[in-house]
Amino acid sequence: MTTQPVRRCQRSGLTQQQVHCLASIAINGERDPLIPFGVERSLIIRGMLQYGPELTDRGWDALAKTELLSASFRSSLMRCRAND
Secondary structure (H helix, E strand, C coil), rough: CCCCCCCEEECCEEEHHHHHHHHHHHHHHHHCCCCCHHHHHHHHHHHCCCCEEEEHHHHHHHHHHHCCCHCCCHHHHHHHHHCC
């Protein structure tokens, strides 16, 4: 069994799963049960996520600049931030 290499954003340094976790919390306000807790924990350690779960300013900034999401999806996520 071969494992896929971890896809990582060059600008934010986030993995695909970390971006998915941040975007899911930004949209739903709760964690995605399909994301392993270790991914969420790594974002807490990096200061991008609070235990709530809630994105910190650092987490929003990382979402805004990640290349793993389309520009239109990133802008819709930023509208979620403006509505908070």
